[in-house]
Amino acid sequence: QVQLVESGGGLVQAGGSLRLSCAASGRTFSGDRMGWFRQAPGKEREFVATISMNGLYSYYADSVKGRFTIFRDNAQNTVYLRMNSLKPEDTAVYYCNAGVTNYNGRQNPGNYWGQGTQVTVSS
Numbered sequence: 001q002v003q004l005v006e007s008g009g010g011l012v013q014a015g016g017s018l019r020l021s022c023a024a025s026g027r028t029f030s031g032d033r034m035g036w037f038r039q040a041p042g043k044e045r046e047f048v049a050t051i052s053m054n055g056l057y058s059y060y061a062d063s064v065k066g067r068f069t070i071f072r073d074n075a076q077n078t079v080y081l082r083m084n085s086l087k088p089e090d091t092a093v094y095y096c097n098a099g100v101t102n103y104n105g106r107q108n109p110g111n112y113w114g115q116g117t118q119v120t121v122s123s
Contacts, residue, residue: 002026002112004096009117012086016121020081022096022114029112030074035100036081037109038092038119047107049081050100059107064090086121093118 008020020036035050049070051058058070069082079096094117099110 004098004112004114006094006096006114006117009094009119011120011122014086014088014121014123016086017082017084018086018119020083020094020096020117020119022079022081024077024079024098024112028074028077029079029098030077032098032110033100034070034072034079035097035107035109036070036079036094037097038090038094039116040089040092043092045095045109047109048094050107051079059102083119086119088121088123091119091121 003025005023012018031053033050036048037045038048039045047061048064049060049068051070051072055072067085072079096114097109098112101108
């Protein structure tokens with residue numbers, strides 16, 4: 001059974017940092033672009049960051065560029081999201097995704113999702 005399991009969310013004050021982890025099991029995802037998406041209350045799920053199969057290339061939403069870093073460890077079948085300088089507007093459920101594709105400049109999620117981890121940033 002293919003699973004993506006996120007961890008590392010929590011409550012943090014504005015300006016703080018968190019590191020999210022996404023551990024994959026069931027098959028290797030070293031051949032997939034991995035990504036993070038988030039969904040705030042009352043809003044649609046939105047793209048946050050994606051990373052290439054070999055980990056050399058990454059792409060970010062403008063809202064998190066310069067504050068968030070995505071990286072991966074293919075040997076551990078794990079992808080991470082380091083979040084610095086957190087803002088209250090970063091509050092959302094963060095989802096890991098496997099198989100992200102780029103179509104006409106839009107980052108589209110693949111078929112595999114984790115269950116999500118809540119990130120809450122207080123002002």
